[in-house]
Structure formats: structure tokens, C-alpha cells
Amino acid sequence: MSKFQKFYLYCAVHDSVFDSLQAVAKHRRDKNENPRNVKIICGECGELFRTMEDLAKHCNVAKFANRVSTIKNYNKHSFDYKQHFQFITRQSSVSAAAARARNEETAKPTLSSLNQNCLLICFHLLLSFFILLLFLLLLFLHLFHILNT
Numbered sequence: 252m253s254k255f256q257k258f259y260l261y262c263a264v265h266d267s268v269f270d271s272l273q274a275v276a277k278h279r280r281d282k283n284e285n286p287r288n289v290k291i292i293c294g295e296c297g298e299l300f301r302t303m304e305d306l307a308k309h310c311n312v313a314k315f316a317n318r319v320s321t322i323k324n325y326n327k328h329s330f331d332y333k334q335h336f337q338f339i340t341r342q343s344s345v346s347a348a349a350a351r352a353r354n355e356e357t358a359k360p361t362l363s364s365l366n367q368n369c370l371l372i373c374f375h376l377l378l379s380f381f382i383l384l385l386f387l388l389l390l391f392l393h394l395f396h397i398l399n400t
């Protein structure tokens with residue numbers, strides 16, 4: 252059992268701190284958390300892990316326990332993981348909102364170009380109708396002229 256030297260893992264659901272992957276696994280069993288629905292923050296990289304599988308994959312690499320955190324100004328005794336958690340979840344919701352906005356923006360031009368096409372067709376139809384009317388008028392005038400002479 253290798254204990255992390257310079258950082259901790261954190262459970263954002265139960266406000267718990269762990270110094271090894273085994274401690275997280277024990278906590279998950281104790282709290283009966285769904286292994287496919289956890290919220291574990293890694294103090295080494297700052298990432299949020301949603302499944303035990305992903306977390307295990309992340310931690311089960313050589314010398315992981317000896318790593319130094321890449322989070323700016325990280326201190327395992329004072330790190331405010333709750334604030335960090337809020338920050339990363341807000342970030343992901345902001346990027347999700349941005350993605351939604353982008354999708355809407357790409358949807359809008361197709362809608363307006365559709366409207367433009369519709370207007371163009373209407374305009375052409377009206378134009379041809381008027382030209383036809385004009386021809387008929389000329390034809391009548393011509394006929395009238397012939398009949399009168």
C-alpha cells in the first residue's frame with residue numbers, strides 16, 4: 252500500500268481526505284458509493300474523477316505516490332478542494348453553455364438562409380406573374396387595335 256507523499260485525494264460528496272487509493276476504495280465501500288458515480292478530486296493534478304475505474308487507472312502508474320502536485324500553490328495541509336471543485340465544475344458548465352451557444356449560432360444562419368431562399372422564390376414568382384400580366388395586357392391592346400382597324 253503506497254501512501255501519497257505530497258498530496259491527497261478528496262471525496263467531494265462526503266468531505267473526506269485520503270492519502271492512498273486503497274483508502275478511497277475503503278471509503279467507497281463504507282459509504283456504499285456507486286463506483287460508476289463518485290466525485291473524487293485528485294490533489295496531484297486537480298482533476299475530478301467520476302468513476303473508480305478512471306481513478307484507479309490514473310493512480311496505478313509507477314511512482315505516482317511520489318509525485319508532486321501540479322496544481323498552482325498546492326499545499327496538502329491547506330488546499331481548499333471545495334473551492335477547487337466549484338471552480339472546475341463551473342468551468343465545465345461554462346464550457347457547456349458556450350458549446351450550446353455555438354450550436355445555436357451555427358443553427359441560426361441555416362434558418363435565416365432558409366428564410367432568404369424563401370423570400371427569393373416569392374420575389375421571383377411575383378416578378379414572373381407581373382411580366383405575364385404585362386404580356387397579356389399588351390396582347391389585349393394589340394388585339395383591340397387590330398379589331399378597331
Ligand SMILES: [Zn+2]
Binds near residue numbers: 263264279282284
Ligand atoms: Zn464519498
Ligand SMILES: [Zn+2]
Binds near residue numbers: 294297
Ligand atoms: Zn492526478
